[in-house]
Amino acid sequence: MRIGGIQVDGRLFLAPLAGVTMLPLREFFAEHGASLTHTEMVSCAGLVRDNAKSLDMLATSGRDAPLVVQLFANDAGVLVSGGEVVLRQIGGRFAAFGINMACPMPKITRNGSGSALLRKPELACDMVRGLKALGLPVWVKIRRLEDDADTLRFAGGLVRAGADNVCIHGRTQAQRYEGLADRSIIAAVAREFPGMISASGDVRTCDDVTEYLGMGCAGVMAARGALSNPFMFEEWRGEFRTRDGKISELVNFSLRADEISGEHKALVLMKRLAGSILRNEYGSAELRRLAMMSTSLGEIISILDRRK
Ligand SMILES: Cc1cc2nc3c(=O)[nH]c(=O)nc-3n(C[C@H](O)[C@H](O)[C@H](O)COP(=O)(O)O)c2cc1C
Structure with a gap:
């Protein structure tokens, strides 16, 4: 099946996990049932400066496919330049560009990247349009905004700007990783944009995956749940190990x-x-x-x- 312009063999994906989703871990999850993986957060400013650490984060073996290269920037021009570096390096290995508009950590938001972009819908849409022009599908990961109507408007703007998939984490920036993720707003956006929305937040069991898919989400991303049960992707496929x-x-x-x-x-x-x-x-x-x-x-x- 195709989701967000990517050929995938299922709907349960490994969420982006900065500092964790290094190549060997991505290979492990891809080989144990995850239908898609993400790189760590790669700084476009770093890519443009030829920063070795940022370039190293692009390493892939093909065993972690299909792979979304997760980029962050605070400026559309820098984002697109970073995307061009990716394509020049090993563009053929990535199934899509990802734009991080979800990270709530101050070291990222203070520079206007990550979830700080949730307050700049026009810039966010410019980023999608700019990256999309490079030719790969564009996936965007956002968070729930405080106001449900704003979440719907923001996600809709991204879809209209050309995003192929918008993943919504059902916690606000202020919540960071605490408290429960709100599923109802994700369901509302998924109803409005069928086939375009993926879900993130409190994905720990197969029941959680079923619930999100039942709400009309195109895909579901497992994050901390995958770390506490690395075999959850196989279990979702009905395969169990001793x-x-x-x-x-x-x-x-x-x-x-x-x-x-x-x-x-x-x-x-x-x-x-x-x-x-x-x-x-x-x-x-x-x-x-x-x-x-x-x-x-x-x-x-x-x-x-x-x-x-
Ligand atoms: C250690 C860690 C690193 C994360 N890194 C990223 C990241 O790089 N990009 C992103 O969009 N979300 C990131 N997230 C958020 C997760 O992808 C996910 O949206 C969040 O953990 C909610 O899902 P969960 O409640 O099932 O864990 C990270 C979360 C954790 C715990």
């Missing part, structure tokens, strides 16, 4: 992450995923504490293996 099976998949992941990103980053990512195994069992609190304190991959793997 605990030993899950452990061996995570061990394989740690080896691949070590190979691509080095032991430090591999350990950081393993700590994100290991909790899913060490949960709800006798002694699991202590094992999780030990896992979080691990200083090497060998150590965290031996803690997981102890549960076999």
Whole structure:
């Protein structure tokens, strides 16, 4: 099926997670059922300046496809220049451009990027039009605004400007990641723009996915739910692993992450995923504490293996 101009094999996607959705993690999720992945947040100002860190974030292996390259900027010209750098580097590897209009963190919003753009609808639409002219589909991720009518108007403006998909996180900028995500406003926008809206917020179980899709959303993005259950995409597809099976998949992941990103980053990512195994069992609190304190991959793997 096609969603937002991208050929996908399902409707449950891995949400963008800055600092987490590095290449090995994207590969893991794509190979374990996610129908689409996102890069980390890439600064267009950084790309234009040839900043090595920003350029490194474009690395992909093709095993993480279909992949949306998530860009941020506070200016349409800089965004488009960043998009041009992406296309020159490895444009053929990305299924779509993503524009971040959702990040609430002050280091991003203080410069007018991320969710600060929610207060600048004209600039937001200019960004979509500019990027769209480069030829790839454009996906935009926004947040709910305080006022529902404003959310509807903002999302509608993006769609009319040419956005192929608008993902709405049902929390406001002020809520950041706290409290419950509001589903009713996402449903209202999805009704207005059928096939164009994806949902984000409190996606933890298959029931959450079913509910969002039932509201008419084209796709659903799993974020923290995917980290606390890395096998949720497979479960959504009706595939279930034993605990030993899950452990061996995570061990394989740690080896691949070590190979691509080095032991430090591999350990950081393993700590994100290991909790899913060490949960709800006798002694699991202590094992999780030990896992979080691990200083090497060998150590965290031996803690997981102890549960076999
Ligand atoms: C660690 C972390 C990093 C995130 N990074 C991004 C990001 O780079 N871009 C973005 O649009 N949203 C980002 N988000 C928001 C998520 O994509 C998602 O919208 C949010 O967590 C709500 O979903 P959830 O309640 O299911 O976790 C991030 C969230 C977390 C927890």
